[in-house]
Amino acid sequence: MRALTWKWHWPSRNGSLPLSFIILLLTILLMLGSTASLVEVDLVRIFKSTGKLLGFAQQLITIPEWSYLPTLGTKMLETLEIAFLCTTLSLILSLPLGLLAARNSSPHLIVYHISRNLLSLMRALPEIVWALVFVSAVGLGPLPGVMALTFVTTGFMAKIFAESIEVVNSKAIESVAATGSNWLQLVTFAILPEAFPDLISTFFYIIDHNVRAATIIGLVGAGGIGYELVMSLRLFNYSRLMLIMLSIYLIVTILDRLSDQFRKRVI
Amino acid sequence: MVLTWLTTVNLELSFQSVIWGFGDIIDYSKQYLSPNFSEFLKYVKLMGQTLAIALWGTVLSLIVSLILSPLAAKNISPHPIIYQIVRELLNFLRAIPDLVLALIFVSALGLGPLPGLLALGLHTSGFLGKFFAESMERVKPGIYEALKATGASFFQIAMFAAWPSILQEVAGYTLYIFDRNVRVATILGLVGAGGIGLELSATFGFFRYDQASALILIIMITIIVIDYLSIWLRKRIS
């Protein structure tokens, strides 16, 4: 009758794996199989390159170029400044945008739809793509980086903000609305205070994200440490490279820990 | 506020140039208004490769984190030292930006999508591993104790108590990471690691804004479609 003739079978009604599980597994395998040639998966190539990777790791262990430290410091500071500035700017920009894009605080349904779509367009492209666009518009330097990061972050922050406004207890809104106050009063006294804890943890998430992004936008010449990194990699300057990677690692780890701590305290 | 102003000064940003150059900017933006789709098929194929890189990267990071996260969950990890080591490893993977990882892999493996997907997979297993481990730590401790009390091993506790209890979160986080990987895969090409990014930076290099515009449109539409798909899937899961 069922698979009982086998020594083993699965703990389900008919002794086989659940159908949904089989379908999911097959779909994923099929997709992987059909795209394997597209991504040039080649285990031999990976295996062969381990020697090179180890060699790379070995070369990283050199005497660091200490005289480079001041430059590294300014570049790192620039990176952090870009991240900080973008976070603040987009916080300022996303407050009004978020209010317009939340169903329950938006003054009109059409405004709501327009701002929602605008936000998803802003979010859709990675920072680096915007950075490419802005670099070719305003030239090299931190300015296009700041513009690109602010653009994307505002899209993110305003969306998260709008969502946390939407889940705000509607009772609180009703009770304030019952006093006959106008839209602005409603927003400042009922909606913002309730959404505040969410905003704080969002803020930390965003700052974390922005520092990561700021370290890499330099790759296209939009300021920050990324440019230095690519250059020293291209020039095989391992004594610099090591310092740069170490400093990136340090900063990101510290931020990671900080935002973990903060999230724990807020929640 | 003061801090903001200080950083602005320090970065020598001049927003005046943005405002004064407003006319120029409009002129510049006009160049994007007529996207050039003459190489549409090539772009679509590159976008397909980009999606494939994201998929393979996500599956790779899923596999790595399936192995690592039970070791990195404090309450079921077989030994505190193993817990600490794996946690640090996950932190390390998260700390190196994936573009940097891609640069390194490209110099070891040569150009192409393979180093890209390896970089994506390793970097995001730092995220998935951490997320899964934290979900496992939130499971009711009594469930782990019940299995321990039957004499089950660490591996069996992971298989029968940890994974089934966090299945929904696993699906949610994996979708989130796939979403993210699609975005990142579009730019891996900038460092020669496959996908549509190489073409994009080339068009900027040749000032072919009409082609850049077409590429940006394709990327945008794909990402938005994927976004909607994953929102739909997430709703079905919960």
Added chain:
Amino acid sequence: MSLIQISQVSKQYENGFRALHPTTLTINSGEFTVILGPSGAGKSTLLRLLNGLETPSSGQILIANRQLTLENQRRLRAEIGMIFQEFNLVSRLNVMTNILIGRLYHRAWWESLFYLFPKKDYDLAHWALARVDLTEKAWNRASKLSGGQQQRVAIARALVQQPSVILADEPVASLDPITAEEIMKLLLEICKNDGVTVLASLHQVGLAFQFADRIIGINRGQVVFDGTAEQLWIEQDKLQTIYRREDGSLDESFNMEVALAQ
């Protein structure tokens, strides 16, 4: 015949709290023993020491004349069933899988990787399901069952371990009185018919009187009574020492429960 021997066992938690003072006890096989005491008396601590979920700060524990050590811990645990107040089923798995978890000690890692169990484990599980009268729920999700049904699944999970003893830590504390009595009856039946020693902790005097062969009263980490239900019934002042608090007053759960018992 003695099955579990505890000699001079004490437990001090990491924060310095002494949950169990040095205690010497012998649990006889085939008996239904109830550990009775107010909340915080150290009942859970005592039970969890017996299968190594807690390590004793001092003293020695012998299970069927074998000492509980780190090396044989898993093997001894496999011979000891445990039931919890909160049932502790894996809610996403079906009832059958939850019961088969009781067989995991006997399964190799690769069998667990693929969720495979041999036929003889299924036979045991079906027998245990019938024993707790849940045969028709075998393929339901554990989370879809009522509290009493979930506790019966937990009992079946312990039964497929083919244990010599079942430790039950407040098995009925989160159930309504009627279901509670049903579960206690089931445990008594398993003790008497299948010859499994049962060691259950309770804080309700009434149920203890009704089911126990032997009652061990404990208060603030110390054994203050050890005898049959009849003895405790006669020595009512002993009953009060079980529930007496540090400042001399009686635990609030006491009066109500004696009233219930009578």
